[in-house]
Every structure is written in structure tokens, then in C-alpha cells.
Amino acid sequence: MTEQSRRSLLRLGGLAAAGVFTGCLDRNPDEGEMDADPPTARATRTERPPAETFEAVGTTGRRPAATPSGDDLRQRMDQRGGPTDLQSDPVVAAIDIEGDAGPAPYIFTPTVLWAETGATVTWDVDGGAHAIAAYHPDNGRTLRIPEDAPSFVSGRLDVGDTFSHTFETPGVYNYFCQPHEYHGMVGVVVVGEALAGPGTVDGSNLQVEVAGEHLERLLALADIETTPPTTDSPGPTSTVSSTATTTAPSTTERR
Known part of the structure; x- marks a missing residue:
């Protein structure tokens, strides 16, 4: 070359x-x-309502997160306790679920809890951001807890935050997650015994249809007989007794 x-x-x-x-x-x-698509966590954060949506009634704290997954989630989507097995100081987890591991993207577990009268129930946020609230006119919803029981609301809770409420009045309590009610994130606490009352009415009186459907399934799971709503059921704009509007013995723990 x-x-x-x-x-x-x-x-x-x-x-x-x-x-x-x-x-x-x-x-x-x-x-x-x-x-590639952006991380799911970022999309989840955009769903969080503004902080002013949640006005806490109670106190706040924090603990290390421990989110279950897979089969463990399926086993926990059930009721804990029963009429002859009332729980003392139980814990309910608020969880975000990936895929089809549950009936909705967000759940409480156990979804039905039987507790002793005077028991303190603690909600523990294992995933996402949540806000626990009783179905009560004080929270802009139809009354679905015992008529003489105080309302409760946690305010915004992030992963690791907890909220506790002491249940002194026997009966059936229905509650929901404020930002995720439209996903059917609801729960039931039975205190002492399943006395007939606002919490045993069928879900047709709720503003959010899917929440009403899920509550009916939970009441059926607990073998609690439901009745049709009455025209004088206290709604979001109704007045209730002063006892029902007093601040509940609640505790919220934050970071």
C-alpha cells in the first residue's frame, strides 16, 4: 500500500x-x-388534596414504615375480631396497593374491626397520604356513627404517621379516607355490639356511590343487618346534639 x-x-x-x-x-x-413513564410515586403525590382539606381533631406522632405486600395484603383485607372476640387497643393500617392485590387502590386493613367499649383504635399509615374521618355532618358527610358519639378526623397523615381515637359509645361506626373516598376507601368499627343505628343503614344515603357500595359489603361481611335510610337521617347540613359535636378523645402522631 x-x-x-x-x-x-x-x-x-x-x-x-x-x-x-x-x-x-x-x-x-x-x-x-x-x-419511560415517570415514577408512580410522583403521580400519587399529585392526587393529595391541599393541606387545608384536613383539619385535625386530636394529637399526632410517627413510627417506622412496614408495608406488607402480595399474599400478606390479601390475608389482611378482612375483619378482625367478632361479637365474642372484641379487640383491645387494636391497630388498623392504611395502605396503597399496587396492581390487583385488593378491591381498590387504597384500603384500610382490617376493613372491619370489632373493639371493646373504651378501646383506643390506632390507624397506622403504611403507604401514601391519608386522612381518617368519621361519617358525620362535622366532616361534611351523612351521619353514620352512633348519634350520641363524638365525631373524629385525623388531618393529613403521611407514611409513618398514626392517629388514635378512643371509642366510648357502643355501636357501629363507618369512616372514610378524605382524599380516597372516591376510590371506596372506607372502614367499619363495631364497638361493643352491632347496635342498630346510623352505621347500620344501607349505603344508599352516601354522596359517593362507590363508598356506599363498599360499606354495604363490609356490613355484610360482619353479618350486620342493614336497614333503609330514613328521611330524617342527619346529613352534611343537619344539626346534631352538642354531645355528638364535642371533640373526640383522639391522638395524632406525626414526624
Whole structure:
């Protein structure tokens, strides 16, 4: 090979390398791996209502998160205790579920809890951001707790936060998660015994249909007989007794 041929080959090789380098620079960063969807957690954060939506009644604290998954979740989506197995100081977890591991993207577990009269129930946030609230006119909802029982609401809770409420009045309590009621995130606490009252009415009197449907399933799971709502059931704009509007013995723990 002559010196001129060698120089020509070197020149061609240099041009080819430059072309590859230029192609790398011109590549659209939105192509290939960069086209992946943004993290789910970021989308979840956008769903959180503004802080002023949740006005806490009680106190606040924090504990390390421990979120179950898979089969463990399925086993926990049930009721705890029963008419002859009342729980003392039980814990309910608020969880975000991925995929089809549950009936809704967000659940309380256990969804039905039987507790002793005077027991303190603690809600523990294992995933996402939640706010526990009684179905009560004070919280803008139809009354679905015993008529002479105080309302309760946690305010916004993040992962690791807890909220506690002491139940002194026997009966059936229906509650919901303020930002996730439209996903059917509801729960039932039976205190002492399943006395007939606002909490045993069928779910047709709720503003959010899916929440009413889920509550009916939970009451059926607990073998609690439901009755149709009456026209004088206290609603979001109704007045209730002063006893029912007093601040509940509640505790919220935050970071």
C-alpha cells in the first residue's frame, strides 16, 4: 500500500468516527430508555388534596414504615375480631396497593374491626397520604356513627404517621379516607355490639356511590343487618346534639 493510499484510509476512518460521534450528539433524549413513564410515586403525590382539606381533631406522632405486600395484603383485607372476640387497643393500617392485590387502590386493613367499649383504635399509615374521618355532618358527610358519639378526623397523615381515637359509645361506626373516598376507601368499627343505628343503614344515603357500595359489603361481611335510610337521617347540613359535636378523645402522631 502506497503512502497516499494509507492517508486516504485514515481520512475515511476519521470521517466515519466523526459521523458516529455526531449521531450520538444528535440523538433525541426522548427516545429509547428516556421514554419511560415517570415514577408512580410522583403521580400519587399529585392526587393529595391541599393541606387545608384536613383539619385535625386530636394529637399526632410517627413510627417506622412496614408495608406488607402480595399474599400478606390479601390475608389482611378482612375483619378482625367478632361479637365474642372484641379487640383491645387494636391497630388498623392504611395502605396503597399496587396492581390487583385488593378491591381498590387504597384500603384500610382490617376493613372491619370489632373493639371493646373504651378501646383506643390506632390507624397506622403504611403507604401514601391519608386522612381518617368519621361519617358525620362535622366532616361534611351523612351521619353514620352512633348519634350520641363524638365525631373524629385525623388531618393529613403521611407514611409513618398514626392517629388514635378512643371509642366510648357502643355501636357501629363507618369512616372514610378524605382524599380516597372516591376510590371506596372506607372502614367499619363495631364497638361493643352491632347496635342498630346510623352505621347500620344501607349505603344508599352516601354522596359517593362507590363508598356506599363498599360499606354495604363490609356490613355484610360482619353479618350486620342493614336497614333503609330514613328521611330524617342527619346529613352534611343537619344539626346534631352538642354531645355528638364535642371533640373526640383522639391522638395524632406525626414526624
